[in-house]
Amino acid sequence: MELEENSPKQNYTEAEKQTIFHGEFMPHINSMYNFAYRLTLDADDAKDLLQDTYLKAYRFIESFQKGTNAKAWLFRILKNSFINDYRKKSKEPSKVDYQEVESYYNSEEVDRQITPDLRVEALKDMIGDEISNALNALDVDFRTVIILCDLEGFKYEEMAKILDIPIGTVRSRLHRARNLLKEKLSEYAKQMGYKTA
Amino acid sequence: MSNPDPSKMKQDCPEKNECLKMLQLILDGEATSEQKDHFLKNHLEECMPCYKNYHLEVAIRQLLKTKCCQDAPQELVDDIKTKVINNLAR
Missing domain, CATH: 1.10.1740.10 (RNA polymerase sigma factor, region 2, helix turn helix motif)
Structure with a gap:
């Protein structure tokens, strides 16, 4: 198949x-x-x-x-x-059920809570592995859409085919993934001494 | 995009989340030209939170591209080529 x-x-x-x-x-x-x-x-x-x-x-x-x-x-x-x-034999600890994660992050509630206050200046100082670690820390399904879109430049339609999911899901998953990535990055920014805006 | 005057910009956006979705659509190259024109020319220049978001989105994408791409080790590439050539020879 x-x-x-x-x-x-x-x-x-x-x-x-x-x-x-x-x-x-x-x-x-x-x-x-x-x-x-x-x-x-x-x-x-x-x-x-x-x-x-x-x-x-x-x-x-x-x-x-x-x-x-x-x-x-x-x-x-x-x-x-x-x-x-x-995925089965992966060393990652077994993940929470993905559907659960997705419906959680799809709720509008979360959108209001997640307002990652991250500033461009903080990003400019992330010259080490911060972004790479932040990306790797995301759940694999969220990580995947960021790789396909932001690193590889696939169109939504191509991503839908690669992942066997509808285009609407590609779009919403990407949006959640980016919010989560920003959350991680603002944690790093805080550790680096940046105050959130 | 020009450099808008911050003092004349809105400091709050009631549609911030919807705007962020539109912004991502535009940066992903998935927005129509009308959506793009409207957002980039009309909204972004007058709305501080969205203006900031725009630059943040762009910066994250750049950072991802420069920091998260690793090339395959050359010996692995050679190994794969050899295996396929052997396959072809069979």
């Missing part, structure tokens, strides 16, 4: 497969590694996940249609492999 189930199977020659693999898949390897690393939060797991994903992509190359968005296709495989193979 993880590969485009309704796309017609292509017939590629070995040479075409190589061209696609090296020309369309390999150029995304750094983004893919970063995604794998940010999901697993472990360099070894990230390596394995990336390798599995690329081998899978090659094995199912005929489900990939030339000229379509290779990056989105690869990200979707990686994200599904992560859910199927890594």
Whole structure:
């Protein structure tokens, strides 16, 4: 189910497969590694996940249609492999039920409470790992949308396909994720001695 | 966007949260050009909280891009290439 189930199977020659693999898949390897690393939060797991994903992509190359968005296709495989193979054995403590988290953060109540008073000047002084740690501290589903949107520049529609969720959910999840990230960052800002505005 | 005069700006925004959602839509490149024009040209220049939010959103995105992207180790890249080439040879 993880590969485009309704796309017609292509017939590629070995040479075409190589061209696609090296020309369309390999150029995304750094983004893919970063995604794998940010999901697993472990360099070894990230390596394995990336390798599995690329081998899978090659094995199912005929489900990939030339000229379509290779990056989105690869990200979707990686994200599904992560859910199927890594999330269960992940070292992260078991998370609260995601639906619960989402409905909590979707309530308007929380929007009024979360007014992260963070200032640009404080951000300018975050020259270390603050932002990276703040991102890693988010629940994986919130982390994921920030990576896809802010680091990788995917459109909402592409994100909806990668994550198998409706566009409306992409939008609201992103909004919550950014509020949570700002919350974390303002904690750091406070520790750095910034008064909140 | 020009540099608006802070003394002439509203210090409070009753629609702050809705505005933030619009701001994110714009920065994500998902807003229509009318939404963009209206917000950036009309609202932002006169509303201090939203003006601040705009710069904060931009700064966070920049920080994320500069601090949260790691390249794959070269040996891993080579390893993956080799494995696929071996696969091809079979």
